[in-house]
Amino acid sequence: MDILKRVAIIGVGITPFKARYLDRTYFELAYDATKLALEDANKNGAEITHKDLHSTVYGIYNELFERQFMPDIFVNSYLGMNNKPGTRVATGGATGGYTVRMAFAEVASGLSDLCLCLGLEKCNDCYDEQTGVTTPEVLNAIAYSADMTYEYPMGMMAASSYVSMVNAHYEEFGNPTEEQMAYVSMKNHGNAILNSKAQSPMKITVEDVMNSRIICYPFKLLDCCLYSEASAALILASEKKVKELGIEKPIWITGVDAANTDCFIGNREDMGRLYSNIYAAKGAYKMAGLDYNNIKKQIDLAELHDAFSGQEVISYEELGFVAFGEGGPWIENSFEKAGEGPWLDGELPCCPSGGLIGCGHAVGATGIMSTGEAALQLRGDAGKHQVHIEKGRAISHSIGGPGAAYAAVIVMTNEEGLKK
């Protein structure tokens, strides 16, 4: 494929991920993230405002959360983006990653020189009257994403969908074990302690995870991310704009790809893996000139889609970090060994932000937060959870939808990384 223009992330704006914002509507949250992204883009003296942005791509997953169909047009109004193109992307948990892909395409194609890539979600306005809490109704709003004829009536939901793949993987390879999954939870909740925007910072042990209540066998409460409310925004710019605005540390998007595997898990030849992850990763790495078989040594960090701890383990394999069947041992055997495994000080830190388990999952915002977090890491601006940057490259990863059918992978590079 011939990319017409190079594309850089020049601004990152992420609101705190919180259980509930009573003082913000979804469009007000979007405004906050956009304003933060503009301030970030302007910190070296540029003076762009929302009026300078040519277009927007909106990542908003679930109309039932927002209690509004086509919520993007109401955001568009509130952001003062009238009379410009704005397009919504909705691909379940992968909405963020897919939104970055489409915003990249806006700039790479020449349709837009400055594009706002905005994700948001506000789920906890859903409310279950019978239990007097939000979560069962949030889960119900999500469950309508399953096939309404064959799957929803069976009580299928996000956790049972992901757990099917993890259980099938376990049957094939004997892992991830419950303890190996617990290490992911411990790592990501722990990383979140260093991230002031995270919803679930926790210093916990493997035993704490093992002793937490069962949700969906073998997932326990601490294996699962919490649904969150937040917005995240990126400002993407063409090379011409990067130079014109004097952006000092542009983060170049060098690879994007996405794939949808069969949404009916029962139709898949191998239920224990997501081929969408494999195709998206291979495509994005190839576009960035990287090698799937050697990727672990070519990037500094990965922000993964750890909606459930077991899925992070399988993603290590699908994204090419380790061979199939070695994901569980990779995290378990590297615990408390500096320079090894996916830990914050490991050979390839995975989810240094805390990921979804640590930060929370504000669905449409999540993949944009992950991409923004990876960009901040490559700039050296991540804060307390900054990891060592040597190669100048990072990836972000999004999956979601029925049977986690959608996947997107983004590869980013700082200026030094481009020369390597």
Place this chain on the structure above:
Amino acid sequence: MSDHFQDHQIRDVIKINYKYSMGGQSKFFIELMKNKKLLGTKCTKCGKTWMPPRINCSDCYTPADWIELKQTGTIEVSTIVWYTTSAFIKAIPYGVGFIKLDGAETALLQGIFSENLVPSKIRKGKKVRAVFNKEREGKMTDFFFVPEEEYDNWINKPEFEGGK
């Protein structure tokens, strides 16, 4: 504007009624409801057996024929749900899994019931058989699967019956 923020929430509900047409898949639901049959489809070109049924083969863009499938099968993967959506929370714990019916190439998501619902009872490889509600509406909830050794007990309950 006051310094002290005071929140305001309203109660609301979104509800839509349907009389939903099952289109080309209608035969599957009619045969399930009237005759307790489980119909899949078989591609007239590549021979792939689809369950859930598709009247067209998505692999080779060729029409598929209806075929009756056996009501026995094997669990490919399963789980037991202990916390769930507002619509199902009263049903916990419940088992769900992907079942490959004998002769089918794809696996069907269904409820797996057991008198002793523990993970080892409904693991991969376990043989299961379909049990039908006596009162059927032509919906997926008209039937479920049980471990083969429990089949006789289940079909002897007043509200259920065995297939053909």
